[in-house]
Amino acid sequence: MGLYKSKYTAKPLPPVDLPELRVVGKPLRRVDALAKAVGKTVYAGDFSMPGMLYAKVFRSTVPSARIKRLDVSKARALPGVACVLTAEDLPDGKLVTDIPGQTGQKVRKGSLTSVLARDRVRFVGEPIALVAAETLEIAEKALEMIEIEYEELPGVFDPLEAMKPGAPIVYEPDNIVARWKIRKGDVHAGMAEADLIIENTYRVPFVEHAYLEPEAGVAWVDERGVINIRVSTQVVEHFRSIAKAVGVPQNKIRTIGTMVGGGFGGKEDITVEIFLALLAKHTQRPVKLVYTREESMMSQSKRHPFIITHRTGVKRNGRIVAAEIDLVADSGAYPYLSPYVLLYAVVMATGPYRIPNVRVDGVAVATNNPFTSAFRGFGGPQAAFAYEQQMDAIAEALGMDPMEVRRINYLRTGDTNATGQVIESAAWLEETATRALEALGEKEPDRGSVKIGRGVASYFQSYGRITWLHDTSRAWVGVELDGTVVVRSGVPDLGAGQVNSLAQITAEVLGVPLDQVTVYSTDSALTPLAGTSTATRQLYMSGNAVYQAASAVRKVLLDRASKHFEEDPKDLDMAEGRIFVKHNPEQSISLAEMAQICAAEGLPLSNLALFRAPFTDPLDPENLQGRVFPDFTFGAQAVEVAVDTETGEITLLKSVACHDIGRAINRAAVEGQIEGGSSQGLGYALLEEYVMEEGIPKTVTLSEYLIPTSMDFPPTKAIVLESGSGKGPFGAKGIGEPSLTPAAAAVANAVADAIGVRIHELPITPEKVLEALKRIK
Amino acid sequence: METKVVTLHINGRTHQIALPPNRTLLQTLRDLGYTDVKNGCEKGDCGACAVLLNGKPVNSCLVLAWQADGAEIVTNGGLGDQAHPHVIQEAFADAGAIQCGYCTPGMIVSTKALLDRNPHPTDEEIREAISGNLCRCTGYVKIVEAIKLAAERMAAAKEGR
Ligand code: FES
Ligand code: FES
Numbered sequence: 018m019g020l021y022k023s024k025y026t027a028k029p030l031p032p033v034d035l036p037e038l039r040v041v042g043k044p045l046r047r048v049d050a051l052a053k054a055v056g057k058t059v060y061a062g063d064f065s066m067p068g069m070l071y072a073k074v075f076r077s078t079v080p081s082a083r084i085k086r087l088d089v090s091k092a093r094a095l096p097g098v099a100c101v102l103t104a105e106d107l108p109d110g111k112l113v114t115d116i117p118g119q120t121g122q123k124v125r126k127g128s129l130t131s132v133l134a135r136d137r138v139r140f141v142g143e144p145i146a147l148v149a150a151e152t153l154e155i156a157e158k159a160l161e162m163i164e165i166e167y168e169e170l171p172g173v174f175d176p177l178e179a180m181k182p183g184a185p186i187v188y189e190p191d192n193i194v195a196r197w198k199i200r201k202g203d204v205h206a207g208m209a210e211a212d213l214i215i216e217n218t219y220r221v222p223f224v225e226h227a228y229l230e231p232e233a234g235v236a237w238v239d240e241r242g243v244i245n246i247r248v249s250t251q252v253v254e255h256f257r258s259i260a261k262a263v264g265v266p267q268n269k270i271r272t273i274g275t276m277v278g279g280g281f282g283g284k285e286d287i288t289v290e291i292f293l294a295l296l297a298k299h300t301q302r303p304v305k306l307v308y309t310r311e312e313s314m315m316s317q318s319k320r321h322p323f324i325i326t327h328r329t330g331v332k333r334n335g336r337i338v339a340a341e342i343d344l345v346a347d348s349g350a351y352p353y354l355s356p357y358v359l360l361y362a363v364v365m366a367t368g369p370y371r372i373p374n375v376r377v378d379g380v381a382v383a384t385n386n387p388f389t390s391a392f393r394g395f396g397g398p399q400a401a402f403a404y405e406q407q408m409d410a411i412a413e414a415l416g417m418d419p420m421e422v423r424r425i426n427y428l429r430t431g432d433t434n435a436t437g438q439v440i441e442s443a444a445w446l447e448e449t450a451t452r453a454l455e456a457l458g459e460k461e462p463d464r465g466s467v468k469i470g471r472g473v474a475s476y477f478q479s480y481g482r483i484t485w486l487h488d489t490s491r492a493w494v495g496v497e498l499d500g501t502v503v504v505r506s507g508v509p510d511l512g513a514g515q516v517n518s519l520a521q522i523t524a525e526v527l528g529v530p531l532d533q534v535t536v537y538s539t540d541s542a543l544t545p546l547a548g549t550s551t552a553t554r555q556l557y558m559s560g561n562a563v564y565q566a567a568s569a570v571r572k573v574l575l576d577r578a579s580k581h582f583e584e585d586p587k588d589l590d591m592a593e594g595r596i597f598v599k600h601n602p603e604q605s606i607s608l609a610e611m612a613q614i615c616a617a618e619g620l621p622l623s624n625l626a627l628f629r630a631p632f633t634d635p636l637d638p639e640n641l642q643g644r645v646f647p648d649f650t651f652g653a654q655a656v657e658v659a660v661d662t663e664t665g666e667i668t669l670l671k672s673v674a675c676h677d678i679g680r681a682i683n684r685a686a687v688e689g690q691i692e693g694g695s696s697q698g699l700g701y702a703l704l705e706e707y708v709m710e711e712g713i714p715k716t717v718t719l720s721e722y723l724i725p726t727s728m729d730f731p732p733t734k735a736i737v738l739e740s741g742s743g744k745g746p747f748g749a750k751g752i753g754e755p756s757l758t759p760a761a762a763a764v765a766n767a768v769a770d771a772i773g774v775r776i777h778e779l780p781i782t783p784e785k786v787l788e789a790l791k792r793i794k
Numbered sequence: 795m796e797t798k799v800v801t802l803h804i805n806g807r808t809h810q811i812a813l814p815p816n817r818t819l820l821q822t823l824r825d826l827g828y829t830d831v832k833n834g835c836e837k838g839d840c841g842a843c844a845v846l847l848n849g850k851p852v853n854s855c856l857v858l859a860w861q862a863d864g865a866e867i868v869t870n871g872g873l874g875d876q877a878h879p880h881v882i883q884e885a886f887a888d889a890g891a892i893q894c895g896y897c898t899p900g901m902i903v904s905t906k907a908l909l910d911r912n913p914h915p916t917d918e919e920i921r922e923a924i925s926g927n928l929c930r931c932t933g934y935v936k937i938v939e940a941i942k943l944a945a946e947r948m949a950a951a952k953e954g955r
Contacts, residue, residue: 050887053895055879056830056871060896063829228930229834229842229896278832278896279930310835512894512931685890689932693893696933719839724930727921732935 020412020419020770021471025454028447035680035741035748039592040525042681047517048531049276049510061249061275062233066303069235070099072296073156074306075146075163076316077138080350080385080712081172081185084136088164089146095162097155100300102147104135107295112262112287114353114388125195127188127383128352132262132291138167139187140350140387141713142315149296149304172385172712176347177324179382187350187383194348195356197363199377199435200640207339207374211330215414219327219403220778221761223347223707224320225716226392227724230278231313236293237303243542244294247273251280251509252549253541255287263294270294274539277550280511281697282391283317285551286353314717318390319707321358321381322347325366325403330374335417335425339374340435342366344400348381349388355381357483358389362396364645367435368404369446369477370426375435377641385712391551393694397478397758398701402779405474405762409769419766423450423475434477437642442679442750443740444651449675450475452736453655456673466663469670470771473655474762479646480553480751481744484633488554491545492562494523494570495623498616500594500609502527502534504566507547508559509539513753514686515555519563521682522746526567527574528591529608545625553751556682557647558628560746565626573620574611581606581614648743650750652676654695654733654759658767662790665783667703667768669729674759675736679743679750688735691756695733698760700725706780733760800863804828805872813859819845820854822862823869830871830899834928841927844900845869851907853926870899873906881951882906882944889940893931901927905941913952914945 052058089101104110110132115125134145146163150156173179179192186192208214234248244265246256256270263270277284289306296304308316323346330339344362348355363379408426412419427446433439450473461469482488493505504523510516520534537544547559571591578596579586582604590599597605615622636643657671674691681687704723708715716722743750761779769775774789797812802822809826820843823831831854834842838856845854846868874880879887882905892898901924908915908923915923920941921934929937 046887047890047892049895050890050892051876051879051883053892053898054883054887054902055873055875056869056899057876058895059829060832062833063824226930227928228894229832229840229928230894231834277894279894281930307833310837310839512892512896514893685936689890689893689936692933692935693931694933697930718837719835719928720837724928725933726925726928727934727938728925730933732938733933 020409022418023460025420025451027451027455030448033741035739038525040521040531041747042684044684045531047514047683047686048520049517058276060230060278061247062307064235064247065305066235066237069303069305070149070151070300071153071156072147072149072292072304072306073160074144074292075148075160077134077141077143077145079138079167079169080141081170082138082167083170084134084138084165085168086166087145091162092148092159095155095159097151098148098159099302100149100296101159102295102299104131104133107132109264110262112291113258114351115356125352125356127194130351140385142387147292147296149300174384174386174709174712176345176382176384179384187385192383194352194381194383195359197360197379197638197641199363199375201435201437202374204339204341204374204376208330210338212333213414214328214330215411216328217407217410217777219325219406221323221399221402222779223322223709224392224701224705225314225707225722226281226283227719227722228279228281228283231308231310232284232288232317233307234289234293235303235305236297238297238301243269243271244297245271245273246290246293247275248290249275249277249284251277251285251511251551253507253509253539254546254549255290256541258287259290259294262291263298271542274509277509277511281393282395282551285391285549286318288317310719311717314722315714318353319387320392321389321399323362323399325399327403327407329407329411331411331415333415335415335422337370337372337426340367340372342377344379346381347386347389348383349386350383351388353388353390355389358391358396362400364436365397365400365477366404369428369475369651371428371432372435377435386709387714393697394754394757395552397754398698398761401474401476401758402762402765405759406765406775409766410775419473420450436645438644440649442648443677443742445677445738445740446475446651449651449677449738450653453653453673453675456734456736457655457657457671460657461670467659467661468771469657469659470767471655471657472763472766472770473653474759474766475653476755476758477649477651478755478758479649481557481630481647482552482554484631484644484647485635487632488548488558488630490547490558490562490628491625492547492559492566493545493623493625494563494566496527496570496608496612498609498612500607500612502529504534504536504563505544506538506559506563507541507544508555509550511550513690514683515550517686518556518560518682522560522563523567526564526571529594533594553753553755556749557745557751558630560749562626562628564746565628566624569624569626570622573615573622577615577620578606578611648750650676650752650755652755654763656763656767658764658771660768660771660786662772665786667781667786669699669731672731672733673736674733675738676752676755677738677740678752679745680739680741680748681737682749684737687737687752690752691735692733694756695760696725696730698757699730699764701779702761702764703780798860800859802862802865802867804867805869815858815860817859818855819857819859819862822859823854828869828871831869832896832899841900841904842897844903844927846903846907851904870902873902881947885944885947886940889936889943891932891936891940897927897929901937905944909945909948913949
């Protein structure tokens, strides 16, 4: 088909003025790297305590049933079993599942789930009973001795079926978990004006996070009566929901986070915490719970399958005049974060394009499938898979170059998106897409039955939480009397370098080498609460909080130094652990000496800062007109593929991702996010599908659920642009989630470019290629 | 269950412990405190539990402790520590090859085995050597770079450069 030209040339970047910094942006070894390299880092499952019990969870093996009989007496009687708990033992064991880490939010219909199923199970893997025993072997034996009888009930496994009248109701009153709508302009008038209307339906499957570290934790009750939970989590603020579910005051639960062995949204919801807290409370002994890989896959959330239909009205000149988009998401057996994932998908549904007339209708539907919730991209990748293929379908229908159609319609700074939010930061869409395409170089020629194609996908993706969630982050920065620096921030580190970024920002502001900064993090009792490590928010939120706190300490030091040197504070600077006079750097004093002077005079050498994101009122869910997010990251990915039209085999030949990340705090960490996000996105495109059959999961090991290995894809080349226009510290934007978003759409476009027929469903497998080729023969 | 006293030489230390026949080497190592050996699946699918058994890389979850009786075992933690890291460990840290770090001990063990038998591997050979080690964070790009960096540094050290 050859929609794409064989070569593109990037247009020059607009001029930006980025001041040179001393620590930020420098290629420094991350503060957490060496400990991990030598295996010193203690993950949640590595921790043990004297007298510790081992826990296991008894789970449902059927997707929809009434529990007729549950008998744990034999398990309880087994020697070495310390405790068996069922719903009977926790009358208040309810868990709010749809707003993690927040206070004062409205509870959504159906979002209360039982921590342990009482009389009804709704998915395979639903927890029913807990066991704690002296050894893991005894706990496993006890599980086998639990007797259960089910009365199987009809289930519903397809969201479209679940919306039909008469479908089995997963939980009352109906299967509609959430709806969001966008109404902008006049979509009927817009469609009437269009020369051409293009309609397509796109589908994406369940996807598993497959972090290498299964869920794990240890809990114990301390001498204060506080239940401590040392756990791998993205959200230490869950201590509030845990307290409620366990029935203790909020100040009697402490969550101590560990280095998270991969999260990607899968450790955003509560995992082992409540089970551990209940068992520790009942036994008054330390308890450890580590999921097996199968249990991790079967019991935790998945990325939402979506069915997305686009109807786009375009003019012959390539201008989009109207868009109608319908989205249906499978929410699984409980709401968890579905209402919010759906909201993100709805807001991003149009893509980064200026469209005057828009109707979007999104619905999340309950089924007896595994519950779906946060997964890196949070609705963005599903939306992008649809809107970016739609852009190429439009280009094809108009006989235009796909980049030309995009260029005509791209959002620019100052434009409004579909919800009417003004784009405030740089929107380097053309800049990123043309650079990614250009870096692919010359296109390889076809080789017989092997056809070569290339494709691009642009995207926009929010960073920071929904502005009506009133997001805040706190951070504490202090200088010690020897000039070393301490940071305290509740931020959980998922391996993306969250802690290291805070250290680099602090080192920059206080003019100390990176190794002079020690960061304490992710403890709900002892570190100021920084909010969740989700929503690509930590650099923006906690980066700004740390910047504020460090700047306040810097001001105290420079004010005092200004007296010392009899110079204006603005003529002073800090670097390499010294405060010096800018026009005469010889005139200087060590940070240690200045800290001692300040301490002797009672000046504050520490600061606790609170950063608030912009706060807005909730929008009307019937039209969603207004601000939803603090800001957006923009970028693109381009790939070249070879498709064998005889076997259907797809080989990724080249991949380039170009993102404007505002400002790199640590360049290697930024590249790492882009390379890793791309790999997950390419897996989404070509390999990954969590297969469900009538509510029974079929891919619960890493040999059945395939994630990319080192042999599957060539490296994605990362092109990092810095507009300096972001709302994070030093003009940074966020890259954690955006890095995944465009990959699958780029691959789908490249496959269509190669074989001349479009595949509307992920993953793009050889079978689907052959199927598609049959259609055109 | 019957138990047997098994002798394991781990990172230069000798342990003698009574173990049942079904206990895996992975469980045994972790119970003995070698928690740098990670459990990612217990099925041989992920490589997080890789150790050197008499110099050969194995997934310790697939080896029974009884089978390792008398063997020399080296875990990633046995290669170096923070004060004296192994060249490979240092290269992983320097190249930005570590994100969450959960796959790292297994990756480094596979790298050690590769560079022991092939000090100048090509990219293809590197990718092949770590193909049994899953990483969900990095896309393997900087891991491959780290292994090349380690090979260069080891070669340079050998030539006394
Ligand atoms: S834990 Fe041994 S291969 Fe995964
Ligand atoms: S760094 Fe996280 S799995 Fe490899």
